[in-house]
Amino acid sequence: MPLHRSVYVARLCGAGVVLSSLLSGGANAADLLTKAPPVPYATDDFWTRPYLFGDLGRTKLKEQGIELGLTLGDEAVGNLSGGSKNTAANAGQLWFGAKFDMGKLVGIQGGTIGLTLVDRFGKNLNTEAGIPALQLTNEVFGRGNILRLTQLYYSQKLFDDRLELKGGRLPVGSDFFFGLCEFINLTFCGGQPGNIQGGYIYNWPVSQWAGVVHYKFAPEFTISAGVYDANPNYLTTDDPTVYFLPGVPHSTPASGVLVPVELVWTPKAPLTGTWRFGGWYDSASTIDGGMPGIISTVPGVGGVPDQNLGDQRGRYGVYESILQRLTVDGAGAVGWYAFLNTTVADHRTSYQDYQIAGGFKHTGTFAWRPQDEVGFAVGTTHVNSAALSPNAGGNEVPLEVWYGWQATGWMNLKFDAQYVINPGGRGYNGAGVKTDNAVVLGMRTEVHF
Template sequence: MLRRFMNTAGVCGVGIAFSSLFCGGVYAADFSTKAAPVPYAADDFWTRPYLFGDLGRTRLKEQGIDIGLTLGNESVGNVSGGSRNTAANAGQLWFGAKLDMGKLAGIPGGTVGLTLVDRFGKNLNTEADIPALQLTNEVFGRGNILRLTQLYYSQKLFDDRLELKGGRLPVGSDFFFGLCEFINLTFCGGQPGNIQGGYIYNWPVSQWAGVVHYKIAPEFTVSVGVYDANPGYLTTSDPGVYFLPGIPASNPASGVMVPVELVWTPKGPLTGTWRLGGWYDSASSIDGGLPGVIGTIPGVGGVPDQNISDQRGRYGVYESILQRLTVDGPGAVGWYTFLNTTVADHRTSYQDYQIALGFRHTGTFSWRAQDEVGFAVGTTHVNTAALSPNAGGNEVPLEVWYGWQATGWLNLKFDAQYVINPGGRGYNAAGVKTDNAVVLGMRTEVHF
């Protein structure tokens, strides 16, 4: 019933959006990054920030309870490339709540957070047999199940200079690049998890973790985290782990994953977030397809699995820049850019680096201050030592979209992707060279 409701809501949202266009009506790892375009008090159906109206949310927030419910949906179709011209749809419904313990329990600086994510749909790469390293509909993945994505307690101390946080957390909630404004996974969410998803678990997967954020200066913050790296958190069959705050059974590959990050947030009209960090995982297992390992080679396959442990750990470094470039009008109107680079150790990684550069402009037209346009180019590299015909190759996606703020609560993005050398050199699971892929799609986001 839940997934039937979500699919119906997506279809209805599209119909309402087209209706609003002709009527003059005026969008998180994981959819939305934009603030509500109008205040809660404006309860006009077309401009209010929530489909069903305020429903007492403003009063609850004043009392210390902040809640939200959002549907994100990605419909994509393969025009060329792969082996089948077909389409796929995937999405997620997420519920979030934050409890201000200062207002609710007299504990200043305390916060309890809860996020539940229900994913659904299919993977276009699989449906169309596109051998891409990165998803062409990024919201797909980690099981069509309802997951506990966040359950944590956070405490700020010493005039908010120190924050201590613990509980069930996805690593991307506190580290890495956090935006997800594109449909190709190369440009979305925590980049280290994009190329090292076997042990760095992006949204919506969470694990038991502890995090410390310390503001060493007004514009500089140092963060350190310790995450239980047990792959049992990836389960889709044990609701005691994926839905409840349980602990998965011990796994011989389990250990700890430790990210460290320095963040600079320049102030003024041209705001930004500059991140420099790295990570170390204590329980290493070399990716399949590297020398000395017989494994299922990503994008090729055909050989039996054999896990060979490497006890020296695995690691990587990254940078992430999110910067406003211009102030072209009031509020958020202007140009923005991001540049992400991640390099994983060559010894253990099948995908050993990824780079992504993108631009976005808010207020594309003077009479459409909430509309946006975005474009990006990136690359993911296959380790030259991989036992694969894709070894040493670079997958290069290009993506462009127009974001239409149809109503205050509905955003549509009309999207086109061109993926060059999917898989690194274009070889699929059968070892056959495939063409570059052209994918057209639309992202729908509804705030209830």
């Protein structure tokens, strides 16, 4: 398919899914920052209820087919050593979500309309403290301090919910990749392919026109495929119809379609889990920032917006993501959990060509605190040995540990510590100066209104 036509494919696919589903008549990722509130409460006690402002009629609305949510997530972090300055930064997001059950509202069984708006704010600690890290040390920062349409889709389930068709504006991570974000370092948060290939794989809160199909061919197995309009215009924070590359007059963005495919195995209780195996292909003819012909990359973003300067055609990669419960120590969610993520990107075109991350979490850390949690993770991000950078061939290695305190039914606090070894891959900043390993302390606050 010629590139000048490929930009329309994902939009048409998304619109086609909506139209076909309506005439005939999902798997929906949660916010990548926030932890879901506790189950609905029986009494309106201020300290135990799941929402700060109480029910406000939302239980009745949900029974009628309308589900609403408003959540604030904030990450305050400070650099104790490493980088060029000991300082602190704060970043966060406020998101509004709504789901409309079309079966209850208009009689279209299996139909759902979803809407998510995300407004981000704050500063990047890596920039403020001069830490040349590849991955953000306060992951919620990024993609502009603006209000974004993160999701607007129609989902239709058919054939006893074995088939789901979904189309509209979607982030790739809503339906593919690793779907949790319980750590503050970006290495352990959200869709890993987007962490190292952020120039063309757009994680939350950026959305694209897309069409997705999920097919459950066995009780524990689902195969999924999607088509996304991969256009750098979606990354802009001003006029999305105009996109210029720094220092390249009259340049135009490389665009095409992104096609992820994924197989998911979900083991049954009591040791539940989600095992994902997949890959992606992007049709754009370009090479990533920092590779031959391009001067550098932007730390923490996974590469500058891809530039139409090379003769490489197409980009691809493979990944696995395992989230597995290890023990059942008591009622509910109490027990040990583990995750392991591995992503390998096309060596020809990638500045960051692989990332590995793994960790553990325990829920119900103390018998008298059944909703408190503790987590630990370690990971690595590798810089392509062919990159034009003093960090070429190096590995950035973050370690992170946190304690999550469920302070009330509607507020969760996480006290966090990070140690980032060789930030940037070998510790060199943009000026070619070697920096020390970074020690970062922080706190994440989540409030459900």
